[in-house]
Each structure stands twice: as structure tokens, then as C-alpha cells.
Amino acid sequence: MFFSLDPQERRLFQMIGNCAARLGVPAYVIGGYVRDRLLGRPTKDIDVVCVGDGIRLAQEVAGSLAPKPKVVVYSRFGTAMLHFEGIEIEFVGARRESYSPDSRKPEVELGTLEDDQNRRDFTINALAISLQENTFGQIIDPFNGLAHLEQKIIKTPLDPGQTFSDDPLRMLRAIRFANQLGFTIEPNTYKGLKQYKSRLHIISKERITAEVEKILQTPKPSIGFNLLFDTGLLHLFLPEVTALQGVEDRAGKAHKDNFYHTLEVLDNLCKKSDNVWLRWAALLHDIGKPPTKKFDEASGWTFHGHEWKGAAMVPTLFRNMRLPLDSKLDYVKKMVMMHLRPISLTKEEVTDSAVRRLIFDAGEDLEDLMLLCESDITTKNVKKMARYLEGYEYLKERIALVNESDRLRLWQPPITGEVIMRTFGIGPSKEVGIIKTAVREAILDGIINNDYEPAFQKMIQEGEKLGLKPVL
Numbered sequence: 001m002f003f004s005l006d007p008q009e010r011r012l013f014q015m016i017g018n019c020a021a022r023l024g025v026p027a028y029v030i031g032g033y034v035r036d037r038l039l040g041r042p043t044k045d046i047d048v049v050c051v052g053d054g055i056r057l058a059q060e061v062a063g064s065l066a067p068k069p070k071v072v073v074y075s076r077f078g079t080a081m082l083h084f085e086g087i088e089i090e091f092v093g094a095r096r097e098s099y100s101p102d103s104r105k106p107e108v109e110l111g112t113l114e115d116d117q118n119r120r121d122f123t124i125n126a127l128a129i130s131l132q133e134n135t136f137g138q139i140i141d142p143f144n145g146l147a148h149l150e151q152k153i154i155k156t157p158l159d160p161g162q163t164f165s166d167d168p169l170r171m172l173r174a175i176r177f178a179n180q181l182g183f184t185i186e187p188n189t190y191k192g193l194k195q196y197k198s199r200l201h202i203i204s205k206e207r208i209t210a211e212v213e214k215i216l217q218t219p220k221p222s223i224g225f226n227l228l229f230d231t232g233l234l235h236l237f238l239p240e241v242t243a244l245q246g247v248e249d250r251a252g253k254a255h256k257d258n259f260y261h262t263l264e265v266l267d268n269l270c271k272k273s274d275n276v277w278l279r280w281a282a283l284l285h286d287i288g289k290p291p292t293k294k295f296d297e298a299s300g301w302t303f304h305g306h307e308w309k310g311a312a313m314v315p316t317l318f319r320n321m322r323l324p325l326d327s328k329l330d331y332v333k334k335m336v337m338m339h340l341r342p343i344s345l346t347k348e349e350v351t352d353s354a355v356r357r358l359i360f361d362a363g364e365d366l367e368d369l370m371l372l373c374e375s376d377i378t379t380k381n382v383k384k385m386a387r388y389l390e391g392y393e394y395l396k397e398r399i400a401l402v403n404e405s406d407r408l409r410l411w412q413p414p415i416t417g418e419v420i421m422r423t424f425g426i427g428p429s430k431e432v433g434i435i436k437t438a439v440r441e442a443i444l445d446g447i448i449n450n451d452y453e454p455a456f457q458k459m460i461q462e463g464e465k466l467g468l469k470p471v472l
């Protein structure tokens, strides 16, 4: 099968193909670019593999472009990269990799295209397009990747045992791709995830976290987290989250399964916000529940103080996951700690000062906190849902009202009572209040600018309406 290239792509690929021909090295576009183009997804980087020296090919290509782009060489990896018309193109020599059981770092030797395709993680990521003149545009698909794209299947090119033990990060990548692309993991590959999960221990936390964040950034991360849970992978790096799973029933009183509740909250939030830190907060908002869980004969299961406990657990979790220990950590901690505050204000007879305290404590993150709290409503009872949402709308109105009255109280118009009394030669009186209010309202309504001169003129006009004349 031939790849249908658009004209710009054809020109670029032909040029790379010509450079490769000059050097006598067969070259191919391979991996994610081919997959995403065939799926009609937006593409970014192009990976070019050649049977020979990838760095040399990058230099040859750069020399054929005007203006000549800078070639960034990563000699340790034998790769080189350049930017052309906003596209990042990476060049690498085809390689064969062999792994030893304890290390992530493979022994690398030069290899054929076939060797290079064998070391790819999934059949859909092993597709290559030929840039050679006689086969230009032909898709080289040794593992049925095209059919798997069609069938929406994630499958390892080799035996899953080999692919996953060679680089166990591929297990997380399988789940991430399934989630991102809406694909199913082929049964034997899925079995491999369960069987080889413990190999994950040789992978650095940074790489694990990068995959988790990609799952968090999908529109429906519960798909990925459910797969992570069912395969047992999640238990290996986020035990605080897996501890949420389970229902305990005592004397006919059961609590909800907080793991599935958390995933619902997360999906709800993802419909409202792309902020990945708020998504982390949704994932972690209830992690204080397992350690605070108690059974009370009268009231059943309680999780008193779980928001405080959860917030206190966040820094260790961030450290373990190599997440940033800066304002992002403070933000997630704050969200976890405050996640019950708004709901309590929808229930009670709310006082202005309680609302004001919420506004003050949440500060600039109030809107995010409200999104998290709204997402936390997962009741299946339609009537209850309507009541809770109504409570939120009411709270939002109260917040707006308190904000407005505070703004008015704190805000000082440019004309003070002092100026009015001096200008008209009058003492404290009803007129001073009337003029002051009229000037303030004119500014708030946008009739005049919030500056001294127009406010002064407005004051004179208003004074005249009351029969006052300036004495100065």
C-alpha cells in the first residue's frame, strides 16, 4: 500500500530521499508520524530512520535547505535533529537493541530496517514509509499495523513478554495509547501487562509520571486509570489512589467505593477544565479517606478530617512521583484541603462572613475550587443531583454579591466628602452623601471615567442640581 502524501510533504520527503540516495543509505519515515497521519490526527515531529549514519543524513539534509537550519546532534544516542518550517525532524540510524534483565539501557548495534521495526513498542508504531526512489511512498508494515489501526488494536510486534521486559515503560504506553486513541489492547498483549507488571520497577519515576500525565490529559482519563488498576500497574506507583478501592459493609451500612467515585470526579472535571494540576487534585482529592476511615455505630462510616489528612499526604506523593515541589504542589494541596468547603456552604444557612472567608482562603483559585466541588457530585439520584447543583448556583450568586459589596466598600471614588464640602463651602450634610453617591454611580455605570477631573465636573453638576455653587 502507498501512503497518500500531500504536496508539501511529498516535496520534503523527496528531498530527504534524494539526500539519502546521495549517501547511499535507504531512509524511511517511521513511527508516530505515520500512525497519526493515517489516523487523521494532528502530527508534529517526523522521525526518519536510515540504514546508516543518521547524523550524517541530517547534515546532508540541512545542507540542501535554505536557509540552512542548525543541526542539533545527540552523539550519545546517535541521533540528530533539525527544525524546518515549524516541523521538528529527527534522524537516526536503524538499530538493533538487546537488553539485559536488570537494565533499561540496551546494547545498541547498527541494524536493518527490520531490526529497527522489531524494537518498536506496538505494531501501529512500527509502520514506515519508504523514501527510496523505486519504492517511494510505500508503507512497510511487517506486523499488520495497518489492519490494527483499522481494528483499533494495541498489540506488541513481538511476544509481549519480550517487548515489555525489554522496556517496561511500554506497558504504560500501551494503556496511554489505548486511552488517547480509543483503542483496545489485544488480549495477549493485555495478559502480558498483568504478567510483566513487576518489571516496572526498573523504570524511573520521571518517565512513569510523564505517561500518567498524558493519561490525565485525555478527555476521559478513567479509561486509562481503570486499565492501570485492573492490570495491577497503578498499585506500583500510586498506592494512595488504589487504597481508595473497595466497599466495606458493616451491620448493613456500606460506604461508596472511593476509587470509582474518584474516577468519576476526574472525568467530570475533565469536561470542565484542561488544567492538569486541577486534574491531579481531582485524582488525589480523597486520598485521605482510607487512613481516616472509622465506623460509628450511630452514623455509620465516617472519614472525618480526610481533607486535612489528604493534603498532608500530597507532598510525599509529589516527591515520590518526581512532581514539582513548587507552587504546583501548594496549589494541589490547597485544592485537596479545601474540597469540602464550598459544599458545606450550600447546605447551611450561609452567612456573608462564611462566604467572605471562602473567597479569602481560596483567593485566585476560587473558580478552580468550585469546578472541583461541582465535579465531586456523583450521586445517581436525580433529585439529589438537582438539589446539589441548585445549592451551587445559589452559592455562586452569594459569592458574586459578597464580592460586589466588598468591592464597593473598599473602593474609594476620586472625589471624597472632604472635597465636596470644601468646594461648595458646606458642612457634613445629606447633600454631601447625595453628591458622593451620584459621582460613584456615574463611575460604576461607566458614564464617566474613574479619574479626578471628570469626577470633579460631575460633582459640580450634581451640586448645581441641589442649588449649590462652588465657592472656590
Ligand code: ATP
Pocket: 030, 031, 032, 033, 047, 119, 120, 121, 122, 125, 126, 167, 169, 170
Ligand atoms: P507521543 O508523541 O504521543 O508521545 P509517539 O509514539 O508519537 O507518542 P514518541 O514517544 O516520540 O512519539 O515515539 C516515537 C516512536 O518511537 C514511536 O511511535 C515508537 O515507534 C517509538 N518508541 C517510542 N518510545 C518507545 C519505547 N519505549 N519502546 C519502543 N518504541 C518506542
